[in-house]
Amino acid sequence: MKVFHSIRWRLQFWYALLLASVLAAFAISAYGITRADLVRSADADLERRAGSLSRAIRNPAPPAGVPRRILEGPPQDDPVDRPPPRGGLEPPLRPPGPEAGDQISAASLPDRLSLRLPPQEEADYGPGNAAMWYYVIWLRNGAQVIRSPAAPADVPRPARTRPRFPAPVLRSRGDAHEAFLMIGPGEIVLVGHSLAADLLHLHHIAWLVTSAAGLILGLGLLGGHWLVGRSLRPIEEISSAAAKIAAGNLGERIGTRDTASELGELAQVLDTTFARLEASFARQARFTADAAHELRTPLAVLLTHTQNALAVPCESEEHQEAFAACQRAAQRMRALIESLLWLARLDSGGQTLTKARFNLAERVADCVALLRPLADKRAITVRTNLAQTGCTGDPGKIDQVIINLLTNAIDHNFERGEVRVATLPGPNGATLIVADNGPGIAADHLPHIFDRFFRADESRSRSSGGVGLGLAIAKAIVEAHGGSLCAESEPGHGATFTASFPD
Amino acid sequence: MRILVVEDEPDLLSGIVRALRTQGYSVDTAPDGDEGLFKAQSVDYDAVLLDVMLPLKDGWTVLRQLRQTRRTPVLMLTARDRPEDRVRGLDTGADDYLIKPFDLPELLARIRALIRRGAGQPSPAIEIGAIRIDQTSRKVTRGGEPVALTAREYVIFEYLAMHRGRLVSRSDLYEHVFDETDDSLSNLIDVHVSNLRKKLGHDLITTRRGLGYCVE
Numbered sequence: 001m002k003v004f005h006s007i008r009w010r011l012q013f014w015y016a017l018l019l020a021s022v023l024a025a026f027a028i029s030a031y032g033i034t035r036a037d038l039v040r041s042a043d044a045d046l047e048r049r050a051g052s053l054s055r056a057i058r059n060p061a062p063p064a065g066v067p068r069r070i071l072e073g074p075p076q077d078d079p080v081d082r083p084p085p086r087g088g089l090e091p092p093l094r095p096p097g098p099e100a101g102d103q104i105s106a107a108s109l110p111d112r113l114s115l116r117l118p119p120q121e122e123a124d125y126g127p128g129n130a131a132m133w134y135y136v137i138w139l140r141n142g143a144q145v146i147r148s149p150a151a152p153a154d155v156p157r158p159a160r161t162r163p164r165f166p167a168p169v170l171r172s173r174g175d176a177h178e179a180f181l182m183i184g185p186g187e188i189v190l191v192g193h194s195l196a197a198d199l200l201h202l203h204h205i206a207w208l209v210t211s212a213a214g215l216i217l218g219l220g221l222l223g224g225h226w227l228v229g230r231s232l233r234p235i236e237e238i239s240s241a242a243a244k245i246a247a248g249n250l251g252e253r254i255g256t257r258d259t260a261s262e263l264g265e266l267a268q269v270l271d272t273t274f275a276r277l278e279a280s281f282a283r284q285a286r287f288t289a290d291a292a293h294e295l296r297t298p299l300a301v302l303l304t305h306t307q308n309a310l311a312v313p314c315e316s317e318e319h320q321e322a323f324a325a326c327q328r329a330a331q332r333m334r335a336l337i338e339s340l341l342w343l344a345r346l347d348s349g350g351q352t353l354t355k356a357r358f359n360l361a362e363r364v365a366d367c368v369a370l371l372r373p374l375a376d377k378r379a380i381t382v383r384t385n386l387a388q389t390g391c392t393g394d395p396g397k398i399d400q401v402i403i404n405l406l407t408n409a410i411d412h413n414f415e416r417g418e419v420r421v422a423t424l425p426g427p428n429g430a431t432l433i434v435a436d437n438g439p440g441i442a443a444d445h446l447p448h449i450f451d452r453f454f455r456a457d458e459s460r461s462r463s464s465g466g467v468g469l470g471l472a473i474a475k476a477i478v479e480a481h482g483g484s485l486c487a488e489s490e491p492g493h494g495a496t497f498t499a500s501f502p503d
Numbered sequence: 504m505r506i507l508v509v510e511d512e513p514d515l516l517s518g519i520v521r522a523l524r525t526q527g528y529s530v531d532t533a534p535d536g537d538e539g540l541f542k543a544q545s546v547d548y549d550a551v552l553l554d555v556m557l558p559l560k561d562g563w564t565v566l567r568q569l570r571q572t573r574r575t576p577v578l579m580l581t582a583r584d585r586p587e588d589r590v591r592g593l594d595t596g597a598d599d600y601l602i603k604p605f606d607l608p609e610l611l612a613r614i615r616a617l618i619r620r621g622a623g624q625p626s627p628a629i630e631i632g633a634i635r636i637d638q639t640s641r642k643v644t645r646g647g648e649p650v651a652l653t654a655r656e657y658v659i660f661e662y663l664a665m666h667r668g669r670l671v672s673r674s675d676l677y678e679h680v681f682d683e684t685d686d687s688l689s690n691l692i693d694v695h696v697s698n699l700r701k702k703l704g705h706d707l708i709t710t711r712r713g714l715g716y717c718v719e
Contacts, residue, residue, distance in 0.1 A: 293582045293583060294582075296582040296602075296603040296604055297512050297515060297582055297603055297604075299603070299604040300512075300515050300582075300603035300604035300605060301512060301514040301515045301518060302604075303604045303605070303606065303607070304515060304518030304519060304522065304604075304607055305514070305518045307522070307606065307607040307608075308518055308521050308522050308525070308607065311522070311525065311607070312525070330604070334604050337604075341584070345585075
């Protein structure tokens with residue numbers, strides 16, 4: 001898939017991945033920390049409340065007639081400060097002993113325990129409180145259970161894991177966190193708090209954070225898309241300019257406005273290179289054109305004088321033959337110069353094609369008629385199979401292609417050979433096929449057949465008067481039209497040239 | 504017919520001049536633009552062959568300045584053959600355009616056509632009664648029989664025939680038939696005309712005393 005190989009999409013993908021993971025890490029750790037904080041503060045609260053509840057049990061509001069013996073019991077300060085008592089042993093600071101204490105408690109505590117709690121805490125345990133605080137107090141080994149109104153019915157009695165350990169022990173059941181404290185044998189104070197509401201709130205926040213992260217990700221991706229597109233735009237410009245240059249439009253430049261970025265610099269460097277390339281091509285084409293032009297005047301001198309000399313009877317046959325040879329050479333040079341100029345003009349791209357819509361078949365028929373004498377001279381039959389073929393191009397230049405291909409087929413054929421010419425209309429444009437049944441082209445010559453001055457057969461081509469540029473010119477013209485010209489050959493069975501002109 | 508050739512390459516100039524003289528034209532030459540313009544302005548040539556790349560004044564300038572005063576047919580000779588050059592040449596007032604190197608037969612044919620057009624004679628054959636002038640082969644026949652004319656006689660008769668019905672002064676004739684290198688006396692024209700009358704018939708060319716000749 002092209003998308004996965006495009007730099008833009010790869011950058012975008014990594015960018016998205018990075019942004020998403022940063023956002024996810026941030027959101028997850030924020031959630032974790034908040035949740036841990038929540039739990040920790042809830043737990044600290046539980047421990048504090050468990051402490052104050054246990055103190056309240058031991059030091060209830062003295063009902064009338066009850067001696068305040070319990071005041072002589074466990075100290076009222078924070079149980080953590082006290083050294084842990086030996087498990088099972090009666091602390092020496094509890095003179096009445098467990099039985100006496102139990103009795104006292106049992107006797108003194110009514111079903112509805114009246115605890116002296118700070119008013120704020122008292123309210124928290126009240127019915128219908130939003131914070132879901134509750135306590136459960138087991139007395140006398142569970143024989144008496146005191147519950148706050150909000151306490152769930154199914155709070156299990158903690159096992160005696162660390163009996164009489166003065167520090168509250170924490171446990172959690174589902175959303176509920178509980179802290180319990182053994183305050184005496186068989187006496188457990190448990191304070192619980194359901195975190196459900198807090199967690200719900202936390203989840204709510206988590207959802208908000210997630211949506212915000214999603215939004216940021218979306219915005220980030222859009223911004224990234226824009227940024228990547230913007231930074232890659234020079235590449236697109238470079239690529240389109242290079243494509244046009246490759247197609248032969250040497251005057252094309254990237255011309256990026258962004259000159260500060262690395263790609264902008266690259267584009268400028270490439271523009272400079274293209275300019276030098278164009279200049280060097282132009283120089284080469286101009287040199288060829290200038291050389292050809294400079295050759296024209298001396299050639300005109302040569303032709304004028306030889307033709308003058310040949311116009312009147314010469315003194316000797318030798319002179320006559322010498323002038324005739326000079327004239328033949330001059331005519332060959334003239335053909336060569338014309339061909340070089342054609343190529344120079346096509347190379348420089350300075351010659352614009354004057355395009356028109358025409359019927360290729362008519363053009364081919366005209367060119368065949370024009371070259372018929374050339375074919376007759378070698379007794380070559382020209383067979384045509386011309387379908388009406390619409391073609392768009394420069395008619396004069398396409399005539400040149402037809403003539404060059406036909407001349408080539410006639411020149412490189414056996415005497416009494418055959419040349420077949422066909423035009424075919426097609427969905428993608430017109431096709432011209434020129435085939436001969438001559439000796440064909442050797443496989444190692446085939447790739448060079450369109451090279452300038454290439455001759456498969458030195459001696460024969462030269463005698464036929466060609467200069468070795470006809471096929472190169474034909475190819476250059478076809479390519480200037482955006483088409484293609486290719487040759488196929490089986491040595492001994494002739495060659496086939498196929499020119500395609502796109503619509 | 505008198506032709507001016509403006510060309511800076513001496514060998515080409517001599518070749519063209521030789522070819523034109525062989526064809527019976529009177530030929531003047533100029534090696535640069537200044538002299539070419541001066542001559543073209545001062546003599547009523549039947550045609551001017553003008554090279555484009557000339558020293559002192561290029562062919563375009565010569566042509567433009569010449570067109571301000573004269574309608575002489577001009578054939579541009581050039582080594583440049585871009586289509587825009589041809590368009591420019593023809594738009595500046597050139598009558599024809601020939602690219603170097605050229606074949607002499609083509610050059611001569613174009614000059615003949617140019618002169619014919621300049622004289623308003625589109626056909627290459629002129630018929631006056633039983634007499635027929637074939638300008639391509641430069642032959643004159645009378646009732647189908649060829650008439651042997653010298654080169655100068657032919658030129659004089661051709662010029663008179665091409666300006667048929669118009670009075671051609673002796674100096675006109677002299678100007679178009681003899682070139683600058685000719686030092687023949689103008690009364691030679693009378694000799695040639697009298698010879699033409701002998702060969703083609705006495706009533707063909709009439710003399711307007713003091714004015715010139717006319718072919719009716």
